[in-house]
Amino acid sequence: MIKLNVNGEAHSVDVDADMPLLWVIRDELHLSGTKFGCGIGACGACTVLVDGQLRRSCMLPVGAAAGTAITTIEGISTDRSHPVQQAWVAESVPQCGYCQSGMILAAISLLRQNPHPTDADIDTAMTNLCRCGTYNRVRKAIHRAAGSSTA
Amino acid sequence: MPMILMEELAGNWDRLVVKDAPAAAIYDNPVFHQQSTVGSFSVRGWYTELRRIGAAAREMLLTAAATDWGVPVRECSASNSIITHTPSGRSRSFGSVAAQAAELPIPQQPELKSNADFRLIGTSPKRVDLAGKVDGSARYGIDIALPNMLYAAIKRCPTLSGRLKSMDDTAARRMPGFHTTVPLPDGVMVVARSYWHARKALAQVRTEYELGKLAGVDSPKISQIMREAFNGPSAVARSEGDAPAALAASTHTMEAVYEVPYLAHACMEPMNCTVRIDDTGCDVWCGTQAPQGAQHAAAAVLGIPAARVRIHTTFLGGGFGRRGEADFVTQAAAAAKAAGRPVKLIWTREEDIQHDFYRPAAAIRFRAGFDRDGKIAAFESNVVTSSTPTRMAAGPSFYTSGIADSNYADAIPNFRVTGVDANIGVRFGFWRSVNDSHNPFMLEGFIDEIARHLKRDPYQLRRSLLQHPSGRRQLAVLDLAAEKAGWHAPRPGHSLGIAALAAFGSYIGTVADISMKGSQITLHRVVTAVDCGVAVEPDNIQAQLEGGMVYGLTAALRGEITIANGAVQQSNFTDYRVMTMAEMPLFESYIVPSTAPPGGIGEPGTAPIAPALANAIYAATGKRVRSLPLSRHGLTFSVERASA
Ligand code: FES
Numbered sequence: 001m002i003k004l005n006v007n008g009e010a011h012s013v014d015v016d017a018d019m020p021l022l023w024v025i026r027d028e029l030h031l032s033g034t035k036f037g038c039g040i041g042a043c044g045a046c047t048v049l050v051d052g053q054l055r056r057s058c059m060l061p062v063g064a065a066a067g068t069a070i071t072t073i074e075g076i077s078t079d080r081s082h083p084v085q086q087a088w089v090a091e092s093v094p095q096c097g098y099c100q101s102g103m104i105l106a107a108i109s110l111l112r113q114n115p116h117p118t119d120a121d122i123d124t125a126m127t128n129l130c131r132c133g134t135y136n137r138v139r140k141a142i143h144r145a146a147g148s149s150t151a
Numbered sequence: 152m153p154m155i156l157m158e159e160l161a162g163n164w165d166r167l168v169v170k171d172a173p174a175a176a177i178y179d180n181p182v183f184h185q186q187s188t189v190g191s192f193s194v195r196g197w198y199t200e201l202r203r204i205g206a207a208a209r210e211m212l213l214t215a216a217a218t219d220w221g222v223p224v225r226e227c228s229a230s231n232s233i234i235t236h237t238p239s240g241r242s243r244s245f246g247s248v249a250a251q252a253a254e255l256p257i258p259q260q261p262e263l264k265s266n267a268d269f270r271l272i273g274t275s276p277k278r279v280d281l282a283g284k285v286d287g288s289a290r291y292g293i294d295i296a297l298p299n300m301l302y303a304a305i306k307r308c309p310t311l312s313g314r315l316k317s318m319d320d321t322a323a324r325r326m327p328g329f330h331t332t333v334p335l336p337d338g339v340m341v342v343a344r345s346y347w348h349a350r351k352a353l354a355q356v357r358t359e360y361e362l363g364k365l366a367g368v369d370s371p372k373i374s375q376i377m378r379e380a381f382n383g384p385s386a387v388a389r390s391e392g393d394a395p396a397a398l399a400a401s402t403h404t405m406e407a408v409y410e411v412p413y414l415a416h417a418c419m420e421p422m423n424c425t426v427r428i429d430d431t432g433c434d435v436w437c438g439t440q441a442p443q444g445a446q447h448a449a450a451a452v453l454g455i456p457a458a459r460v461r462i463h464t465t466f467l468g469g470g471f472g473r474r475g476e477a478d479f480v481t482q483a484a485a486a487a488k489a490a491g492r493p494v495k496l497i498w499t500r501e502e503d504i505q506h507d508f509y510r511p512a513a514a515i516r517f518r519a520g521f522d523r524d525g526k527i528a529a530f531e532s533n534v535v536t537s538s539t540p541t542r543m544a545a546g547p548s549f550y551t552s553g554i555a556d557s558n559y560a561d562a563i564p565n566f567r568v569t570g571v572d573a574n575i576g577v578r579f580g581f582w583r584s585v586n587d588s589h590n591p592f593m594l595e596g597f598i599d600e601i602a603r604h605l606k607r608d609p610y611q612l613r614r615s616l617l618q619h620p621s622g623r624r625q626l627a628v629l630d631l632a633a634e635k636a637g638w639h640a641p642r643p644g645h646s647l648g649i650a651a652l653a654a655f656g657s658y659i660g661t662v663a664d665i666s667m668k669g670s671q672i673t674l675h676r677v678v679t680a681v682d683c684g685v686a687v688e689p690d691n692i693q694a695q696l697e698g699g700m701v702y703g704l705t706a707a708l709r710g711e712i713t714i715a716n717g718a719v720q721q722s723n724f725t726d727y728r729v730m731t732m733a734e735m736p737l738f739e740s741y742i743v744p745s746t747a748p749p750g751g752i753g754e755p756g757t758a759p760i761a762p763a764l765a766n767a768i769y770a771a772t773g774k775r776v777r778s779l780p781l782s783r784h785g786l787t788f789s790v791e792r793a794s795a
């Protein structure tokens with residue numbers, strides 16, 4: 001049994017320690033907002049926060065996440081009220097939407113470290129892939145969220 | 152699409168609920184009679200029909216209310232799902248008369264609004280899909296979970312023509328969670344308790360393959376086959392005048408060969424499908440662009456009538472043509488059948504890249520002949536590719552589209568387009584913008600070459616070829632893109648490249664604004680003008696143009712599927728690298744106001760960026776790029792970032 005804390009809730013899961021956290025979150029805990037895109041850490045669709053740090057959950061064996069506090073897209077607000085989510089809606093960012101959970105978590109992490117990122121900061125930090133090409137709207141939404149959380 | 156219906160219905164947008172349609176002929180696109188989300192056909196195919204449906208429903212609701220009130224219908228009006236009797240000021244909701252209205256005969260000739268009265272069309276109302284796409288609750292095919300469900304993982308023969316000769320699953324059977332092995336004609340699936348268990352057990356299966364006819368085939372060989380085909384028999388797609396004779400009589404001629412490689416779709420959501428079989432038939436959950444194709448695929452595996460296959464369409468993490476295929480449905484149905492329980496099949500990214508239906512490789516040989524005044528007297532194009540439309544029985548000459556139906560043709564007296572459907576054997580299929588992902592790159596490149604050859608401004612040469620009625624709308628987007636990009640006064644050190652075309656019922660012109668230092672391209676901005684008829688939802692049009700540009704630019708920069716021994720050499724985003732945030736250029740788009748019926752918008756945006764960029768590179772360096780990707784020419788890429 002591996003003990004996990006996901007979105008503030010304690011869980012024990014009976015899985016192999018080498019199972020990637022991604023599949024535990026999706027298939028054992030049934031939180032399907034975290035997505036599978038590549039399985040090798042290259043796309044960011046599976047992004048979660050582990051003890052506040054950005055992690056690509058497809059590359060993190062669940063054993064290594066035991067005892068940490070994990071946040072998935074479902075855990076950032078209960079009502080889409082997080083400023084980043086609101087900015088995403090205001091800028092109409094998603095197209096197919098599949099990459100967006102990861103994008104939003106990456107943006108949250110960026111804004112925590114750097115409340116007013118420049119375009120260059122965004123270029124460096126936002127390495128998630130989007131096949132629909134929403135990058136410019138992601139950028140705008142990050143600037144918008146930065147503006148709204150200024151105070 | 153709901154906007155079109157709601158416009159005529161006069162419904163309240165805030166109360167709109169959208170549901171995915173099951174597979175059924177009633178949802179067939181009115182233009183091509185299949186229930187598919189393809190060819191940028193949804194809005195243009197449904198525009199009139201959805202208006203008629205909305206208007207008919209509104210008339211029925213008004214009639215029901217008027218009858219109930221005992222007043223003439225013409226004294227009643229509808230807005231925001233409320234019916235008002237103007238003289239008395241009485242009002243009531245659509246819902247209060249819906250039951251009575253439903254009993255009335257359906258008006259066959261409902262009166263449609265005039266464009267000037269549109270309130271919803273031409274605006275960007277709140278999107279109904281956004282909430283689930285920012286909180287993780289939107290359900291994609293990969294998210295389906297059923298009671299008692301098992302998971303399948305799949306591995307197929309890397310060589311695309313491979314056939315399974317034998318397999319040994321002894322070791323796999325000993326793995327925890329193992330349930331069933333399912334051999335396929337060209338691979339094997341393992342069904343297990345969890346997806347991770349299935350993946351691990353699958354890795355233990357040993358397979359032997361017959362490689363088939365693609366054994367030994369590689370990309371250079373394919374290129375050679377295509378180029379040799381120029382000299383073989385070809386089908387005539389269009390012939391005006393006598394191009395061969397005019398070429399022979401020309402005072403001087405030009406010839407150039409253009410070529411592009413195979414491309415993968417790489418939808419963000421890997422292929423997947425969930426199937427549950429029961430006594431009454433079966434249920435299929437997947438993100439699909441073609442529910443009826445999915446339905447028939449499952450029915451064929453199970454040997455049951457298609458009507459007994461219930462398709463549950465989910466959100467899809469990118470389609471781009473890939474999800475018009477149903478191979479993953481066939482496989483999931485086979486897995487569920489073998490396992491005797493519901494099964495969710497999930498492909499790895501590696502399988503997705505290596506077992507796609509690729510945008511076919513293509514090559515064109517152009518020839519142009521000029522008269523003494525420097526006018527184009529003859530123009531010949533020979534298009535060699537693998538024809539997806541032919542494979543899909545949608546018409547043999549369609550793969551020459553963008554060339555054979557070019558709006559330049561009317562300005563050229565002798566114009567001939569031929570095509571060769573090269574039978575190479577690599578799986579191919581529809582890929583966002585189809586033939587327009589390669590033909591305009593080639594045509595607009597060659598037109599640019601002609602302009603340089605004639606010492607004319609490439610923009611002005613294009614203008615001169617569009618001075619006839621059929622060229623009017625293309626000319627307008629060409630002009631608008633040139634104007635907005637400052638064609639006549641580029642910034643110091645900048646070079647501009649232009650391209651314009653007609654595709655999917657729309658017209659699009661793009662200017663790429665670059666500068667170059669050695670082999671390093673800096674893309675400063677991309678300016679696009681579009682005429683897509685009535686602009687139903689401008690914000691979505693902007694998003695589609697931008698997204699289409701990214702798809703096209705990714706391909707232009709380094710998109711390339713290469714073949715060795717009949718197998719795809721790329722396998723994931725590490726070697727099939729798609730564009731990133733840091734590479735995203737500034738993008739400006741302009742919509743030409745129009746009252747013409749809507750054109751397509753999902754695909755046209757993919758087409759013009761490659762030729763605009765290649766033409767800009769020529770302007771900057773004098774080096775002509777006749778093949779893609781640019782990375783093959785030793786060119787590297789960056790974008791301008793305005794400093795914040
Ligand atoms: S699925 Fe984890 S980075 Fe792509």
Ligand code: FES
Nearest residue numbers: 096097130131132
């Ligand atoms: S919105 Fe589709 S992949 Fe990003």
